[in-house]
Amino acid sequence: MICVMPNITNQPDSLLIRQAEWLSRYQYSLRLSEQGTVISVGDGIAWINGLPSACMDEVVQLEDGSSALVFHLAHDRLGAILLHQTGQLTAGTQAFLTGNRLSIGVGDALLGRVIDPLGIPLDSAGSISFSTYRFMDVRSPPIIARDFVAQPLYTGNKIIDTMIPMGKGQRQLIVGDNGSGKSTLAIDTVINQHEKNVYCIYVLIGQKRSTVVSVIETLRRYGALAYTVVVVAEATAMPGLKYLAPFAGCTVAEAWMAAGRDTLVVYDDLSTHARSYRELSLLLRRPPGREAYPGDIFYLHSRLLERSTRLSAKQGGGSMTALPIVETEQGEIAAYIPTNLISITDGQIYFDRQLFARGFLPAIDVTRSVSRIGGKAQHAAIKKEAGRMKLDYLQFLELEVFTRFGSKLEASMEERIKRGQILREILKQDQLSPQSVEFQMAWLVAYNEGLFDNLDVNQIRAHLMHLQKQVTNTRLNIDQGRDQWKALIRAWLK
Structure with missing residues (x-):
């Protein structure tokens, strides 16, 4: 047998070494390959005969170029x-x-891009050059590689940043009926990460093209697309791509987390993801369970969300914060998929359609919302000012019920109800207008000092806008003394 050696006289030293190593390992042997045949294809599923050595989650290449x-x-x-x-x-x-x-390209080259779950660009900015690839479905970091959630992640929302705080590495569920403002809150949170050194990944699962375009244009208009990756599997995509979309977004964020960066992932939404998985499972003739979902639907979402965490300093100290969105029907929070996700996550933000109809925006129901670990990450000054505010607000909501019966109340009760009405007006917030943490501190101090007590409810909005303008024009530090805050705010609202 004649062996033709390549010309290696002008090759770099590293290439010569690799070639020598390959030649040293080369062995003459019989090579076998398996070949299968597609039996049927339809609805995004291909049944294949043969390939006895196939493994779960292995990529199969088809003769026509499909995969x-x-x-x-x-x-x-x-x-x-x-x-x-x-x-x-x-x-x-x-x-x-x-x-x-299955793997996907990761790295800074993805910033500002719109891709599908396979990493193929969907925008008009050209191809993407990847230097690193990561497997999509991997195990979550072990306990010893994790650290406590100790740093705040600000959403720019008054209710959340004060009463339902979030920390970097937390998994906070956003739950509510369709059209109640869940996606708007997620977009506000992404916009609020401007100049906060947090990379964002927004995953759109089974959304209409008009919705996809609206989200992308909103992020671009507010300058958030520069530090965001948008992963899209729209409604017309194959069910396999909709199933893979959240895992693709998680993998992109995981690469930055491993590099020591802070990341935020929005899954919009996991209800559609669960339905896509149910569709695939039924097409593959898996035994259906409750509501026709397969028995491993809980494991599907738990293995996804458990990858969100804060790594220890030895692992680089990066974090991945997850904001999964789940849709309810008629406010039924005890449905199958919502209860699964509530048990997996570290808290939930509940949007109520009745509050939305009454004009209380964002329509966050404080009575059903909770953050189990975010309080430990909340800034000490904000935490001190918020204090018993959530409890007082909940008591106000109960007391307000008695006013509907026209009963005469004591002066102290009337005062508490008035302060509660003022607080409710303060907590209202327009969409796409996230607030800075300094402004959060300012209105908290003003409310606790009673600087709004003598105002009519209709005057609150104007005073808040004036206060926000003053905070924006003044260089403030949230760590400065409370007396300094009091003096400044009294002067501004005088």
């Missing part, structure tokens, strides 16, 4: 979800194993 992911193993065939489908894919097409797991 699929092994998702179901039976004794006589395998089911694969299509990732890319050409018009020539039919029964009888040959299939080949690649031995590869």
Whole structure:
């Protein structure tokens, strides 16, 4: 046998070493490859005969150029979800194993880009050059690699930053009916990360194209697209891509977290994701469970959200904060998917349609919202000023019920009700207008000092706008003494 050696006289030293190592390991042997055949294809699923060595989550390459992911193993065939489908894919097409797991390109090259769950750009900014790839579905960081949530992540929302605080590395569920303002809050949170050194990933799952375009244009208009990656699997996409979308966004964020950066991931929304997974499972003839969802639907979302955490200093100290969104029907928070996600996450922000109808925006129901670990990450000054405000506000909501019966109340009760009405007016906030933490501190001090008590409820908005303008024009530090805050705010509201 004649062996033709490549010309290596002018090759770099590193290449010579690699070639020498390859030659030292090379062995003459019989090489075998498996070949399967597509039995049927439809609804984003391909049934393949053959390929006995196939593994779960292995990428299968089809003869026509299509690709699929092994998702179901039976004794006589395998089911694969299509990732890319050409018009020539039919029964009888040959299939080949690649031995590869599904991965996606990661890195700073993704900032400002719109991609699909496979990392293919959907915008008009050209191709993306990746230097690093990561597997999409991996295990979450072990306990010893994690650290406590101790740094605040500000959303710019008055209610959340004061009464339902969030920390970097937290998983906070946003739950409510369709059209109640859940996505608006998520977009506000992304916009509020401007100049805060937080990279954002916004995952759109099964949304209409008009919604996708609206989100992208909003982020671009407010300068948030520069530090954001948008992962899109729109409503017309194959169910396999909708299933992979949140894992793709999580993988992109995980790469930055491993590099020591702080990240924020929005999953909009996991209700659609669960329905896509149910569709795939039923098409693959898996046994249905409650509400026809497969039995591992809880594991599906838990293995996704458990990857969000704050890493220890030895691991770089990065963090991934997750804002999963889930939709309810008629405010039924005890439905199957919402209760699953509530048990997985570290708290929930509940949007109430009745509050929305009454004009209280954002329509966050404080009585049903909670942040289990965010209080430990809240800034000490904000935490001290907020104090018992949430409890007082809840008591006001109960006392207000008695006013509907026209009963005469004591003077102290009337005073508490008036302060509660003032606080409710303060907590109202327009969409796409996140507030700075300095302004949050300013209105808290003003409210606690009773500087709004003598005002009519209709005057609160004007005074808040004046206060916000003064805070914006003045260089303030949230750590400065409370007496300084009091003096400044009294002068501004005089």
